[in-house]
Every structure is written in C-alpha cells, then in structure tokens.
Amino acid sequence: MRTTARRLLAEDAEPPSPQDLDTLTLRLRGYMMLAIPVVETAALTWPEDDVPRACALACIGEARMRLRLEPRNGSLPAGIAHAARLARSVNALCDHYQTVGGEPR
Template sequence: MRNATTPAPAEAGRDPYRPDITTMRAAVRRLLADDAEPPSPEELDTLTLQLRGHIMVLIPQVEKATGRLPEDDVPRACAMACVGEARMRLSLEPGRGLPAGISHAQRLARSVNALADHLENLTP
C-alpha cells in the first residue's frame, strides 16, 4: 500500500515545492473569462480566499526566482513591481455588496495571473 505523501508515479518528476499554476489559472478563469457567470455570494467568498492563498504562495516563489537576477534587470524589476502590487491588493478589503466583492476578487485574480506569468518566465 502506497503512503499518501508519496508522489504518484506521474508526479515523480514534478518539483513538489512548485505551485500548481494550472489550478491557480482555473480559479482566475472562473472570474476573468469572457463567458464567466457572476459567482454567488458563497462562491465569491470561497474564490476570494482561494485567490488570496494563491497570491501568498506565489509571492515568495517569484521573489526567489528574481533573487538570482541582477538588481538592474528589467524582468526582475517588473516581477518585483507585480509582487508589490499583489501585496497591496492583499491588504485591501472588498467594498459592500456583491458587485464590489466581484471587482475585488477580479483584481486578486489579475494579480494571481501576473505572478504566475512572472514565475513561468523566470524559472526553467
């Protein structure tokens, strides 16, 4: 019997510390796709928490990826600006009502998307 913490054979080559970008982008699409339906208030709460968690996971990964680049490197500067904006968005609270909550979650989703793009561009 296989231990639950042992990676499945298909996942054996995958870095266990690398975020699951595919899952993160699925949450982003739920809010930003052209044909996205507005979420219910309960679903919005779940999505918002999920997106905040994704940002909290991505920020240190992007920072780590930029750490090996020179201080004056343009991709490094862009990634670090994205990190700063994501941190700022984490500190904000949504306004009152469903439309304000959706707008807040969409901003978080854009940060997740941008951080994921930077991580993919900065790591092999």
C-alpha cells in the same frame, strides 16, 4: 491557479454566488500568499538591472497591496470586482513565475 482566476476573468464568466465568491476570494488570496515568496526568491537571483526582475518585483508589490485591501462595500458587485483584481494578480504572478524560470501553473 489560472483556472481559478479564469472563473472570474473569462469573457463568458458567470457572476459567482455570494458563497462561491467567498470561496474564490479565499482561494485567490491563498494562491497569492504562496506565489509571492516563490516569485520573489526567483526574481532576486537575477541581476539588479534586469527588466524581468524589476517587473516581477513590481508585480509582487502590487499583489501585496491587493492582499491588504478589502472590497469597497459589502455588495456583491464590489466583492466580484475585488476578487477580479486578485485574479489578475494571480495571473501576473504565474506569468512572472514562468519568466524567472518556474514551471507553468
């Protein structure tokens, strides 16, 4: 998951081609759809006043919102920006997965 996210977020990342961008975007969306319920289930086992729980649940809310969004226009730069936001959500979900007791991804 993190490897895919790094393809867009690394400082030296090359802009993907339109076809690669479609593949990356679909892969990132799929990762988010898999990670959200796992992180949420784990976070909900923590006490309600626990800070990591609150952070994980906030991250999940943002990730769900990003899944509902589409790129602002059909341009390649807008698609890359959209995919980068998805990649940041994937990284954050992986971080929270580790925080609430999961294994590194």
